[in-house]
Amino acid sequence: MGGFLAFVLSRATxxxxxxxxxxxxxxxxxxxxxxxxxxxxxxxxxxxxxSRYRLIFLLALPFGxxxxxxxxxVQDAILAGRLTLGLFTSGxxxxxxxxxxxxxxxxxxxxxxxxxxxxxxxxxxxxxPLGHAFGRLGCFFGGxxxxxxxxxxxGVPFPAGSPAFLQHKSQGLLPAxxxxxxxxxxxxxxxxxxxxxxxxxxxxxxxxxxPLSPGRLTTVYLMGYAVLRFTxxxxxxxxxxxxxxxLSASQYVALAVLLTTALVLxxxxxxxx
Amino acid sequence: MKRxxxxxxxVCLLLVGSxxxxxxxxxxxxxxxxxxxxxxxxxxxxxxxxxxxxxxSCFECGGSK
Numbered sequence: 001m002g003g004f005l006a007f008v009l010s011r012a013t014x015x016x017x018x019x020x021x022x023x024x025x026x027x028x029x030x031x032x033x034x035x036x037x038x039x040x041x042x043x044x045x046x047x048x049x050x051s052r053y054r055l056i057f058l059l060a061l062p063f064g065x066x067x068x069x070x071x072x073x074v075q076d077a078i079l080a081g082r083l084t085l086g087l088f089t090s091g092x093x094x095x096x097x098x099x100x101x102x103x104x105x106x107x108x109x110x111x112x113x114x115x116x117x118x119x120x121x122x123x124x125x126x127x128x129p130l131g132h133a134f135g136r137l138g139c140f141f142g143g144x145x146x147x148x149x150x151x152x153x154x155g156v157p158f159p160a161g162s163p164a165f166l167q168h169k170s171q172g173l174l175p176a177x178x179x180x181x182x183x184x185x186x187x188x189x190x191x192x193x194x195x196x197x198x199x200x201x202x203x204x205x206x207x208x209x210x211p212l213s214p215g216r217l218t219t220v221y222l223m224g225y226a227v228l229r230f231t232x233x234x235x236x237x238x239x240x241x242x243x244x245x246x247l248s249a250s251q252y253v254a255l256a257v258l259l260t261t262a263l264v265l266x267x268x269x270x271x272x273x
Numbered sequence: 274m275k276r277x278x279x280x281x282x283x284v285c286l287l288l289v290g291s292x293x294x295x296x297x298x299x300x301x302x303x304x305x306x307x308x309x310x311x312x313x314x315x316x317x318x319x320x321x322x323x324x325x326x327x328x329x330s331c332f333e334c335g336g337s338k
Contacts, residue, residue, distance in 0.1 A: 001292070001296060003307075004299070004303075004304070004307050005292075005295060007303075007306075007307045007310060008295075008299065008303050008307075011306075035281055038277075039274075039277075039278070042274060130278075130281060130282070130285075133285050134285060134288075137285070137288050137289065137292065140292055141292070156293065156296035156297055157296070157304070158296075159304055159307050159308065160304070160307060160308035161308075179301070179304040179305045179307070179308035180304045180308075186293060186296070189289050189292070189293055192285065192289055193289065196282060196285060196286070199282075203278075
């Protein structure tokens with residue numbers, strides 16, 4: 001969709017389509033990360049270890065990138081029946097893998113630095129849905145993570161060359177000479193709105209009168225996002241994300257996260273003496 | 274802090290509305306013109322095949338799927 005938008009804007013304004021496209025990608029990719037970083041550091045303003053938390057945050061980012069690539073590499077390797085260099089160098093990114101890897105890296109970094117991980121993790125998880133909302137706009141812009149075909153009012157066609165168009169073409173769903181995909185659910189925008197609602201709920205929960213126990217916000221975020229992601233996957237239509245026995249890879253991850261966080265929330269608390 | 278949050282959420286909602294409105298209202302001729310322009314090059318050169326401009330597992334971008 002970004003290429004098409006840049007093309008239309010370029011024809012209307014005379015600006016370079018490539019420049020418009022790159023500016024859009026740059027803004028959407030950096031806005032989400034920048035918001036999480038900025039607001040999380042602001043949240044830690046009164047913490048004496050803030051500068052160390054900042055360093056751990058930044059050092060954890062490459063691990064997030066690795067985690068985001070890990071799931072597609074495993075999926076592609078299973079599909080191909082072997083692990084080749086090409087599987088590492090080309091392929092997609094999965095938010096869930098990245099988020100879990102970056103949170104784990106932050107937790108390990110804090111432990112190694114003899115710091116409690118919870119101030120950092122709670123601050124990051126509070127603002128993660130806001131950053132993720134911008135990230136999903138980037139998905140809509142790029143055309144990935146698209147929805148299932150629909151005839152409802154919300155359906156949007158994606159232009160020629162987009163992943164949705166290519167998938168529908170390869171499935172023989174498009175007539176000869178088609179210039180766009182079938183109308184599909186704008187699942188990326190659904191997830192943007194879902195993330196904003198999750199953020200509002202977390203913000204409300206974190207600002208209530210009684211102080212939350214360390215790690216509670218992290219647990220609630222992971223649980224809330226697992227429910228959101230599991231539900232929204234039913235409106236997704238991209239087969240490339242991997243569907244096994246009726247559930248997508250992300251739904252299996254969401255179920256595992258939901259189970260783990262539920263166990264954490266339900267476990268008996270240690271009584272302080 | 275509160276003002277920055279309100280601005281961020283407002284920008285996000287405006288982008289959702291603008292992108293959705295654009296996708297819904299773009300005329301068929303624009304799609305056709307774009308398809309014409311795109312047909313001269315591979316899809317990988319014209320459109321990002323996945324997240325944030327990287328060549329995700331797109332059907333015609335050399336991915337395994």
